[in-house]
Amino acid sequence: MRLPWNEIRPRAAAFAKKWAGKGYEKGETQLFYRDFFDVFGVPVQRVAQFERPVKALDAGKSGFIDLFWKGVLLVEQKSKGRDLASAREQALDYFPGLKDSELPRFLLVSDFQNFELKDLVTDASVSFALAELPKHVEKFGFILGVEKRAFDDQDPVNIKAAELVGKIHDRLEESGYTGHDLEVFLVRLVFCLFADDTGIFEPRESFLDYLQHRTQDDGSDLGPKLALLFQTLNTPEDRRNSTLDEDLARFPYVNGQLFSDAISIPSFDAPTRKLLLEACEFDWAGISPAIFGSLFQSVMDAKERRAQGAHYTTEKNILKVIKPLFLDALWAEFRRLDALRSDRRKRLLEFQQKLGTLRFLDPACGCGNFLIIAYRELRTLEIEVLRALRGKSDQLEADTAVLSVVDVDQFFGIEFSEFPARIAETAMWMMDHIMNNRLSLEFGQSYARIPLRKSPTIKHGDALEMDWAEVLSPERCSYVLGNPPFIGSKFQSPEQRAQVRRVANLGGSGGSLDYVAAWFILAGRYVGARPIGIGFVATNSITQGEQVAQLWPLLFEQSKLEIAFAHRTFAWGSDARGKAHVHVVIIGLARAEHAPPARRLYSYEDINGEPFESVHSVLSPYLFDASQLANPHVVVAEVSRPVNGLPRLLSGSQPIDGGHYVFTPDERRAFLRLEPEARPLFRPFVGAEEFLNGGERYLLFARDASPETLKRLPMVRERVAAVRTFRRTSKREGTQQLADTPTLFQVNVIPDSTFLVVPEVSSERREYIPIGWLEPPVIPSNLVRVMEQATLGQFGLLTSAMHMSWMRHIGGRLKSDYRYAIGLVYNTFPLPAGGTAVLAQIEPMAQAVLDARAEHREATLADLYDPDTMPSALRRAHQALDRAVERLYRKAPFKTDRERAEYLLGFYEKMVSPLGVGAAPRRGTRKPRG
DSSP, rough: OOOHHHHHHHHHHHHHHHTTTTTOOOHHHHHHHHHHHTTTTTHHHOOOOOEEEEOOTTTTTTTEEEETTTTTTTEEEOTOOOOHHHHHHHHTTTGGOGGGOHHHHHHHHHHOOEEEEEEETOOOOEEEEEEGHHHHHHGGGGGGGGGOOOTTTTTTTHHHHHHHHHHHHHHHHHOOOOOHHHHHHHHHHHHHHHHHHHHHHSSSSHHHHHHHSSSSSTTHHHHHHHHHHHHTTSSSSGSSSSSSOOHHHTTTOOBBBTTSOOOOOOOOOHHHHHHHHHHHOOOOOOOOOHHHHHHHHHHHHHHHHHHOOOOOHHHHHHHHHEEEEEEEIHHHHHHHHHSSSSHHHHHHHHHHHHTOOOOOEEOTTTOOOOOOHHHHHEEEEHHHHHHHHHTTTOOOOOGGGGGGOOOOOGEEEEEHHHHHHHHHHHHHHHHHHHHHHHHHHHTOOOOOOSSSSSEEEEEESTTTTSSSSHHHOTTOOOOOEEEEOOGGGGGGHHHHHHHHHHHHOOOOOOHHHHHTTOOOOHHHHTTSOOOOOOEEEEEEGGGGHHHHHHHHHHIISSOEEEEEEEEEEEEOOOOOOSOOOEEEEEEEEEEEEGSSSSSEEEEOSSSSSSEEEEEOOOOOOSSSSSSTSSTTTTTOOOOOSSSSSSOOOOOOOOSTTTTEEEEHHHHHHHHHHHHHHGGGGGGEEEEEEHHHHHHEEEEEEOTTTTTTHHOOOOHHHHHHHHHHHHHHHHHHHHHHGGOOTTTTBBBBOOSOOEEEEEEEEEEETOOSSOEEEEEETEEETTTTEETOOOOHHHHHHHHHHHHHHHHHHHHHEEEEEEOOOOHHHHHHOOOOOGGGGGGGGGGGHHHHHHHHHHTTTTOOHHHHOTTTTTTHHHHHHHHHHHHHHHHHSSSSSSSSSSHHHHHHHHHHHHHGGGTTTOOOOOOOOOOOOO
């Protein structure tokens, strides 16, 4: 059993007294370090070796390391009074002669009377005299597998550890050992690897020692030996056989059901045994349980691991959820109590007990990342409370003898897949041990929870089909948090779409809600009227586009929730090796009567950068200030016709032709070489790509061709017949009906005069969506929006910063690019007072924009509107137009893009208020109000 620090300190003092004034390198080094390790109750011969031969850096010259503990410690000892700087240089010269797996983390140089200890990972170092050893003895906690550590989710040690397990996994799977047994076996293996380097198994490297010296080189008996070890770990010490091998008997009873289930054990060969030993030689003390869980899960899919690297949620981003959800408030409460002059101790003890009563539910917990980080941060806060209770004394008083009241059984999760659920349990225990070690270092007592007596509750099941109250009753729950799955409506399976439809109860098709929306709805119902905080990561699509009007009335009106805090769109790191990102928001919700008066909003100038915080009295579902609105819950509903007085905007033509009518330039030339009389039937076909970047496509347009003309064009008739067949054999009934008119498109927009074009999708990098004119014989595709007989003033309005702001904040996105939706963006855009009549005032500025473009006729629109290459004259023209449009709305200029959107939403509210705020207007309503 590991010695407590309260016993180690007097042993250190006795050691210092015994060796005071002594110090002859040649004769006393080994005796000195036998006594030194005995201070910690660790026999030095069990972990280290003396006089390890190694080639020094100096011309391949051989030397001897005074004391070497592979992967942990290298000691260079000098006689009393010798220069420690030269000793340090000599020690570093040995490093090139060591294998990577042998490189130590700590370097110690000493002359018996002085010590210099350096952590080669963190670069932290400490120097002290022998007499001061009792004060600094905790710096050697690594001897016990106990050490203070920083948590760094970018540390490559996490990836290396997952790769090692991945190799073992692949080797066992190739041998035919698969499925549930393989998953359980790997979870147990990871626990043993972690336990071997962190003090759960004592002394350190007991597991490695057992495998190295008690199993055959060919691996033939490794499986049975591991089975016996797992059985031992699952058996209390007082129930073990008296004849149990002493190398097994030293392993502790673990409990927690980690080793209780019966599984088949794999057979090993020599290469697989070598892989396992390589994993044992790796230093597992440095891994982050939160990050490693997801990394570990990824090893189960070798193809995904090779193609993408291992996925995880960064600790930094998890903190963006838990800090405003609960952690910041708890820290603020602690600091307030710590500053009290009366009843301070009583109040701090009550606060610690409060920490032990909090309950957390993650209904899509995966490998437990959110729960693990929340647990770590709660334990960190509790340690600060205990430090405040201790004050200047060395010990806590008897009423806090049971140091920690925060435990893993306060954490609950639901996970669809069984394997991640088991990983989450194990990773929680790993984090618990790390925090117990930290507590031991802080307060000088040996604090451990082995055998495991409490467990997190991680239920394996479908959170959309389960009653969350059966996992954790809402009466006991404090916070619901997590990162539910992101699956857009178009990518959901039929079963998932049915789940969302049932949960949302929107009727008909069930709307277009992302899968993540179902967790928000169920969380609102779970919370009821209770003071439970909710904090979820979600795709940013639930705060923009058509989903806003579908989801948020359910949360606001049915569940009576308010937005307590939010992070606007930012890039959520999700790849351990690269920087694969998805654009997300974080939403914190609370029941209206329990929501904080100050709503925190985090905004990003750069989605990959750091946020800045602002505080508001109320937040809109579009994630900006809603205090100027009569109803802060107003949402913009998609409508089929403009409600603002503007003419209709249409989607371009959509052939539905199976590709038979669309030609590249080369295909058109080849066709016309064989059938030149078909030339009049080919018309330029322009979608967003051609409009923005140039290039050509052509459309075979036979709608107006007479039967006599088609009779002379057999190749054209073949294309018409192919389209008829394609439509007739379609699975869609609507497409089948089009087979009777094969020369017509599904959508026929064939302008006969100059028309305005708005690309459906445009890069998020652009400040302005490039809008412009085309003319016949061009046929616009359905990937552009079309306004016929558009005026210069209408062009100026649509290309202005005011309209761009509305599009960015209210419209949806395609991935991260802007998606211009007619029903949601154009039809609802609030015009200034005076409506379309005032647009003539901005025509000169609109023309100036076109003139500035005309100066660069060879440039594409994509080039002109690239923020890096946009001509200065064009930019100035746009800025002048922006000022002119803004003056139509109000005299004072807008300071930010978000301020424009907030102002426009107020205009929208007035425009639709006679119909009911946020409601869809009556069909045919055109006249704007406001």
